[in-house]
Amino acid sequence: MSGEPVLEARGIVKRFGHVAALSGAHLTVHHGEVVALIGDNGAGKSTLIKVLSGVHPPDEGEIRLGGRAVAFSSPVDARRAGVETVYQDLAVADDLSVAANLYLGREIKRRGPLGRIGLLDKRAMRRGAAEALEQLGVRIPRVTTPISMLSGGQRQSVAVARAVVWATDVVILDEPTAALGVVQTRRVLELVERVRDAGMSVVLVSHNMPQVLEVADRVEVMRLGRRTARFAAAEATTDDLVAAMTGALTTESLD
Amino acid sequence: MATVDQAVGWRGRLEEWLRERISVAVSEVTAATALAVLFIALSLASPYFLTADNLFNIGSQTAVIAIIAVAQTMVIITKGIDLSVGSVAALAGVAGAMVVRDLGFSVWEASAVAVAVGAAAGLVNGLLVSFARLPPFIATLGMMSAGRGLVFIVTGAVGVYSLPESFQLLGNGVIAGVPFTIVVTAAVALAVGGLLSQSRFGQHVYAMGSNLEAARRSGIPVRRNLTAVYVLAGMLVGLGGVIAASRVNSGQPNYGIGLELDVIAAAVIGGASLFGGQGRIVGTLIGAFLIALVRNGSVLLGINIHYQQLIVGLIIWAAVYFDQFRRRRLESRG
Numbered sequence: 001m002s003g004e005p006v007l008e009a010r011g012i013v014k015r016f017g018h019v020a021a022l023s024g025a026h027l028t029v030h031h032g033e034v035v036a037l038i039g040d041n042g043a044g045k046s047t048l049i050k051v052l053s054g055v056h057p058p059d060e061g062e063i064r065l066g067g068r069a070v071a072f073s074s075p076v077d078a079r080r081a082g083v084e085t086v087y088q089d090l091a092v093a094d095d096l097s098v099a100a101n102l103y104l105g106r107e108i109k110r111r112g113p114l115g116r117i118g119l120l121d122k123r124a125m126r127r128g129a130a131e132a133l134e135q136l137g138v139r140i141p142r143v144t145t146p147i148s149m150l151s152g153g154q155r156q157s158v159a160v161a162r163a164v165v166w167a168t169d170v171v172i173l174d175e176p177t178a179a180l181g182v183v184q185t186r187r188v189l190e191l192v193e194r195v196r197d198a199g200m201s202v203v204l205v206s207h208n209m210p211q212v213l214e215v216a217d218r219v220e221v222m223r224l225g226r227r228t229a230r231f232a233a234a235e236a237t238t239d240d241l242v243a244a245m246t247g248a249l250t251t252e253s254l255d
Numbered sequence: 256m257a258t259v260d261q262a263v264g265w266r267g268r269l270e271e272w273l274r275e276r277i278s279v280a281v282s283e284v285t286a287a288t289a290l291a292v293l294f295i296a297l298s299l300a301s302p303y304f305l306t307a308d309n310l311f312n313i314g315s316q317t318a319v320i321a322i323i324a325v326a327q328t329m330v331i332i333t334k335g336i337d338l339s340v341g342s343v344a345a346l347a348g349v350a351g352a353m354v355v356r357d358l359g360f361s362v363w364e365a366s367a368v369a370v371a372v373g374a375a376a377g378l379v380n381g382l383l384v385s386f387a388r389l390p391p392f393i394a395t396l397g398m399m400s401a402g403r404g405l406v407f408i409v410t411g412a413v414g415v416y417s418l419p420e421s422f423q424l425l426g427n428g429v430i431a432g433v434p435f436t437i438v439v440t441a442a443v444a445l446a447v448g449g450l451l452s453q454s455r456f457g458q459h460v461y462a463m464g465s466n467l468e469a470a471r472r473s474g475i476p477v478r479r480n481l482t483a484v485y486v487l488a489g490m491l492v493g494l495g496g497v498i499a500a501s502r503v504n505s506g507q508p509n510y511g512i513g514l515e516l517d518v519i520a521a522a523v524i525g526g527a528s529l530f531g532g533q534g535r536i537v538g539t540l541i542g543a544f545l546i547a548l549v550r551n552g553s554v555l556l557g558i559n560i561h562y563q564q565l566i567v568g569l570i571i572w573a574a575v576y577f578d579q580f581r582r583r584r585l586e587s588r589g
Contacts, residue, residue, distance in 0.1 A: 093465035095532030105473030
């Protein structure tokens with residue numbers, strides 16, 4: 001955890017009309033760590049995620065990627081810069097196959113003139129998708145299966161895998177297990193750990209305190225549009241986190 | 256033990272694979288079965304059905320419905336619908352007939368004009384849907400009325416007649432014993448089928464219909480693509496319109512009233528989903544053939560045209576109900 005943070009948000013302000021969803025929010029993500037971002041409903045977690053992933057441009061503040069200031073004007077910008085996000089509503093195309101979803105917007109074209117007129121190399125994409133899922137330990141029937149035929153956990157795993165495959169630095173996961181059962185949740189958390197072990201940084205938005213303490217290396221707490229506390233997961237308890245979320249405990253100076 | 260496990264796994268995987276393939280093609284298989292049954296029933300019920308003349312007639316009737324249904328399928332895959340196909344086909348057919356009559360264009364030049372007219376109407380539809388953000392139903396409902404109004408205005412509500420024989424080549428001509436219309440339809444089906452299933456653009460069309468937001472976040476230029484789909488569809492509708500005009504060697508301002516129902520039915524029967532993201536050209540061709548057979552069979556068996564309307568209505572209900580049922584079942588599995 002030394003050196004420049006991989007991703008850093010400094011003093012982010014985001015207003016919607018008269019409502020300030022973020023009023024000077026910070027977030028720090030180091031190389032190869034899982035940072036849990038927690039906070040009560042309305043604390044600004046999702047807004048911060050959307051700012052970091054290029055959905056909303058911030059009104060004030062700075063986003064730094066590997067020490068350099070960046071400005072994302074669209075989700076595509078953020079993805080190009082190496083920040084991939086899995087949104088709560090998943091954003092997979094149910095009717096397309098697993099492989100097609102993994103390569104959505106980044107399809108491999110055939111070589112030569114057929115590729116130049118836009119024909120796809122489906123075989124290469126199938127192979128690539130199968131390899132990537134295998135590596136990440138994601139178990140699905142086949143890469144040609146349409147997403148609509150998968151279970152909730154499998155869908156979530158595919159969505160996460162898609163982000164991981166393309167991310168170079170940071171994967172942001174917004175409530176990845178909110179809609180999942182126990183076994184499926186386990187699978188996704190294992191996937192998160194594998195991603196971290198592969199040297200990627202993960203930002204995990206979650207409501208589930210035990211889960212957060214189990215899988216995260218550090219926890220950052222938001223309240224009323226700001227970061228109010230930071231913990232090393234190994235040293236924190238669920239009570240600490242709840243206290244920080246409700247405002248009974250702060251570790252940050254809120255000037 | 257290990258080999259037994261493997262055998263079970265292998266068989267289980269085969270079963271899973273089969274189930275997946277079948278559920279993808281289930282509408283097509285059902286439609287093809289219905290088509291075969293209807294075909295056999297009609298050959299038994301009417302002595303005229305299997306005559307060369309009648310089959311030729313069915314062929315070219317299918318062709319127009321099929322080409323326009325292919326256009327409709329593209330739009331339906333994007334979760335849209337095009338109600339304006341009848342009006343635009345009439346407008347394009349009349350435009351083609353008029354340039355032949357008044358400017359002495361050849362049938363090929365007239366076809367190009369008709370396709371361009373269709374493209375222009377499609378462009379308006381596409382811009383209304385993707386940039387003005389009108390629901391496709393409303394955008395194309397407006398075009399349905401505006402297009403029909405326009406065709407009556409330019410023709411003075413009178414058909415465009417006294418065209419040279421050569422104008423009939425497109426709709427009634429034959430190449431090596433095969434109706435020209437069938438050749439054109441096959442070419443259109445191959446081209447659009449290939450575009451949808453093999454190209455990046457086609458992949459994005461399905462993605463947009465399946466989850467527009469996901470497509471947008473994946474960096475797909477959704478507005479441009481959506482507009483392109485309506486333009487392409489319009490071009491095909493224009494082509495269908497000029498073929499229809501060529502078949503009767505005249506431009507009819509009344510042509511295509513109610514045509515949208517036939518082609519929507521054809522697409523949906525073939526497995527295109529009004530909820531977007533699904534539909535294949537193979538299925539649409541089967542659907543178009545089925546609709547053409549229903550029409551043709553009704554005429555041969557002396558069934559009143561109003562009953563034909565009734566039958567098509569029932570078919571649309573059944574096909575959409577089936578689609579919904581299938582979707583619900585899939586979702587409950589997930």
